[in-house]
Amino acid sequence: MKYLFRGIFTDITIMLYLKFKKMDNNQKNDGFKITNWDESSKKLKEQFSQLTDADLKFEPGKEDDLLNRIEKRINKKQPEIINIINSYQRKSKI
Secondary structure, three states, rough: OHHHHHHHHHHHHHHHHHHHHHHHHHHHHOOOOOHHHHHHHHHHHHHHOOOOOOOOOOOOOOHHHHHHHHHHHHOOOHHHHHHHHHHHHHHHHO
């Protein structure tokens, strides 16, 4: 009985982990759309001087590649990077 409980607990833990991992991956780029990249990239470079032009090169459909490059260079998670970029884009609409 002891091992059965441990096995069930482990299975539930693994299922929950995978479910949350999947949710995290699905939410990673929700609502992320680049509208005015020239202006946003300039502001990113001003705020994070370690970013290079190569890091900020944007190709439509390759947003994940862009986010991965920025994430590695500035050591921030993608959701935080998306929030920063979205805030720049919101300010530029005003």
